Amino acid sequence: MHVSFDELNQQFNRVLLKIGFSEDRAAVCARIFAENSLDGVYSHGVNRFPAFIKLVKEGKINIHASPEVIDENGVIENWDGHLAPGMYTAQLAINRAIALAKENAMGCVALKNTNHWMRGGTYGWQAAEAGCIGICFTNTIANMPPWGGTEPRLGNNPLVIAIPRKEGHMVLDMAMSQFSYGKLQEYELKGKELPIAGGYTQEGVLTTSPEKIYQSKRILPIGYWKGSALSFMLDVLVTTLSKGRSVAKITADKVEYGLSQVFICIEAAAIAADIIEEIITYTKSSLPIDKEGSIRYPGENTLITRKRNEKEGIPVNDEIWQQLLDL
Amino acid sequence: MHVSFDELNQQFNRVLLKIGFSEDRAAVCARIFAENSLDGVYSHGVNRFPAFIKLVKEGKINIHASPEVIDENGVIENWDGHLAPGMYTAQLAINRAIALAKENAMGCVALKNTNHWMRGGTYGWQAAEAGCIGICFTNTIANMPPWGGTEPRLGNNPLVIAIPRKEGHMVLDMAMSQFSYGKLQEYELKGKELPIAGGYTQEGVLTTSPEKIYQSKRILPIGYWKGSALSFMLDVLVTTLSKGRSVAKITADKVEYGLSQVFICIEAAAIAADIIEEIITYTKSSLPIDKEGSIRYPGENTLITRKRNEKEGIPVNDEIWQQLLDL
Numbered sequence: 268m269h270v271s272f273d274e275l276n277q278q279f280n281r282v283l284l285k286i287g288f289s290e291d292r293a294a295v296c297a298r299i300f301a302e303n304s305l306d307g308v309y310s311h312g313v314n315r316f317p318a319f320i321k322l323v324k325e326g327k328i329n330i331h332a333s334p335e336v337i338d339e340n341g342v343i344e345n346w347d348g349h350l351a352p353g354m355y356t357a358q359l360a361i362n363r364a365i366a367l368a369k370e371n372a373m374g375c376v377a378l379k380n381t382n383h384w385m386r387g388g389t390y391g392w393q394a395a396e397a398g399c400i401g402i403c404f405t406n407t408i409a410n411m412p413p414w415g416g417t418e419p420r421l422g423n424n425p426l427v428i429a430i431p432r433k434e435g436h437m438v439l440d441m442a443m444s445q446f447s448y449g450k451l452q453e454y455e456l457k458g459k460e461l462p463i464a465g466g467y468t469q470e471g472v473l474t475t476s477p478e479k480i481y482q483s484k485r486i487l488p489i490g491y492w493k494g495s496a497l498s499f500m501l502d503v504l505v506t507t508l509s510k511g512r513s514v515a516k517i518t519a520d521k522v523e524y525g526l527s528q529v530f531i532c533i534e535a536a537a538i539a540a541d542i543i544e545e546i547i548t549y550t551k552s553s554l555p556i557d558k559e560g561s562i563r564y565p566g567e568n569t570l571i572t573r574k575r576n577e578k579e580g581i582p583v584n585d586e587i588w589q590q591l592l593d594l
Numbered sequence: 595m596h597v598s599f600d601e602l603n604q605q606f607n608r609v610l611l612k613i614g615f616s617e618d619r620a621a622v623c624a625r626i627f628a629e630n631s632l633d634g635v636y637s638h639g640v641n642r643f644p645a646f647i648k649l650v651k652e653g654k655i656n657i658h659a660s661p662e663v664i665d666e667n668g669v670i671e672n673w674d675g676h677l678a679p680g681m682y683t684a685q686l687a688i689n690r691a692i693a694l695a696k697e698n699a700m701g702c703v704a705l706k707n708t709n710h711w712m713r714g715g716t717y718g719w720q721a722a723e724a725g726c727i728g729i730c731f732t733n734t735i736a737n738m739p740p741w742g743g744t745e746p747r748l749g750n751n752p753l754v755i756a757i758p759r760k761e762g763h764m765v766l767d768m769a770m771s772q773f774s775y776g777k778l779q780e781y782e783l784k785g786k787e788l789p790i791a792g793g794y795t796q797e798g799v800l801t802t803s804p805e806k807i808y809q810s811k812r813i814l815p816i817g818y819w820k821g822s823a824l825s826f827m828l829d830v831l832v833t834t835l836s837k838g839r840s841v842a843k844i845t846a847d848k849v850e851y852g853l854s855q856v857f858i859c860i861e862a863a864a865i866a867a868d869i870i871e872e873i874i875t876y877t878k879s880s881l882p883i884d885k886e887g888s889i890r891y892p893g894e895n896t897l898i899t900r901k902r903n904e905k906e907g908i909p910v911n912d913e914i915w916q917q918l919l920d921l
Contacts, residue, residue: 341699342669343860372668373700375860400831415889416880428827430834439827441820463800463818471883473790489817491790493768496892500755500766503873504727507757507865515876533670533702538834546830549842553743556798562742565823 269580276301307572327524348381368532379511388440391429395436398536414495438566443498596907603628634899654851675708695859706838715767718756722763725863741822765893770825
């Protein structure tokens with residue numbers, strides 16, 4: 268079925284108010300969940316909402332807590348999220364990084380004890396909308412072996428880079444694993460193989476079989492040793508800058524909460540639009556692999572999906588919609 | 595053969611003075627070339643030196659030019675490199691970013707019209723040595739197709755992230771291609787296949803054959819669409835922040851010069867050493883694939899190579915050594 272953005276937003280809002288969210292906070296969180304679905308990131312929109320509510324009920328997310336500024340050092344602020352809802356705190360943090368950047372050309376908020384921000388791209392779009400370059404990253408629970416190892420010790424630690432552009436912002440939102448476990452599940456449910464190797468079998472052979480990767484837990488980092496190293500460095504960066512919990516500490520608790528995040532903004536109101544168009548045009552001039560295929564800049568697909576979902580409604584699984592109505 | 599660091603350094607210094615470098619500038623550039631070889635990055639040390647001299651003689655590198663500060667905005671400075679030697683300007687730029695970070699917690703130098711910095715890691719090590727986190731990136735000539743395309747339109751745009759650590763800094767220095775063309779050549783000369791797919795054949799099939807990748811020019815980005823997107827974003831970042839030349843502009847000139855680079859530093863003198871050790875210990879606790887194998891943090895191999903080359907001398911190809919003596 269398809270539902271409108273407003274319908275989805277209202278349902279989220281209703282449930283959040285029902286479990287005790289304040290009005291303004293419910294509005295912010297409902298909007299972010301609804302926008303994630305509108306933009307096609309269903310895994311962190313409507314499909315994730317019931318799991319979010321569960322974590323609230325389990326007390327891992329404190330809906331009344333507010334993030335607190337605990338240190339200020341030049342253009343960097345250190346915040347304690349006090350386990351408030353992750354997307355609520357993240358949009359406050361990027362807003363503050365935007366303000367610091369407007370004042371000093373660059374600004375940074377390093378945040379500890381926060382929760383899952385759902386779609387990282389949300390805060391990239393927010394920075395770009397405010398005329399800033401946004402660079403954000405988070406750690407996660409361990410879900411990927413380091414290069415040379417067989418047991419998960421690294422998070423997939425998403426990295427977001429956003430650059431403002433009048434005709435549509437450029438937003439890269441990428442995890443350090445080649446495929447997420449959510450994506451593996453999608454392929455598995457359809458009975459399909461992955462288009463390229465996404466991990467190893469238990470015997471250590473590269474495989475396109477989602478089942479075999481589930482068995483081995485050896486999901487592949489992007490670029491093999493390179494993504495492993497980048498994921499490692501992102502965890503060291505978020506953890507040391509925020510003085511928060513590392514992937515190791517988060518994983519020890521077995522439930523993904525109390526994360527560390529960094530939000531960096533660079534003022535870019537006067538960014539050279541002609542240079543950006545030159546880069547896009549040049550990149551797209553590469554002879555495409557398929558006649559129908561096209562080369563896209565990061566964020567272009569999101570805008571296409573957003574427009575389609577605005578027009579046709581947001582596709583929602585019937586069962587999940589019913590779950591939402593029953594909440 | 596093996597030569598000592600001092601011997602190599604002296605030879606570089608001799609040649610640079612002979613072609614007209616000032617004494618202090620020759621000393622800086624010779625040291626960087628020698629350190630790159632000492633650290634095992636021969637491709638950007640002794641093996642690259644003759645090509646560097648050639649570019650100087652062709653006038654693409656101006657040995658008398660000095661970089662100039664052209665704009666200051668908060669914690670960001672804009673520099674024009676005026677085509678001075680890339681490694682000379684890069685070490686000045688990261689030094690300035692370090693100073694800005696010491697003052698404001700973060701600092702950035704965005705640099706246009708510069709030249710190849712050789713090993714990007716050099717400036718990461720320099721930032722870490724000064725107690726700063728260093729994040730640096732550069733664009734290059736186009737050498738990689740964008741995802742969905744068959745002709746090179748992206749640079750491999752290396753990204754450097756360095757984090758200071760008493761027992762040995764952590765330094766990630768990664769290009770956006772799975773293998774560099776230099777690495778392909780190494781495998782080709784040995785008559786070996788790549789350990790994993792490094793690109794496509796002309797027919798669009800993933801291949802481990804260096805020859806077939808040379809033919810197709812379809813080298814693989816790390817993580818397929820992800821590395822393609824990250825490379826694109828890094829070019830937009832360096833070009834818009836520095837107001838310099840994009841991959842498109844650089845490639846139009848057919849020779850790799852006049853690049854754009856960004857150097858970001860974050861003050862990290864009081865970085866929590868215990869958190870870093872916790873992350874390293876946890877990551878290394880993953881059961882290794884091979885009994886002899888080991889899991890290493892970024893920069894660990896460099897330190898091992900550095901110590902070995904300090905003790906045993908730096909391995910240099912006889913022919914290249916003779917070329918250097920003849921310069």
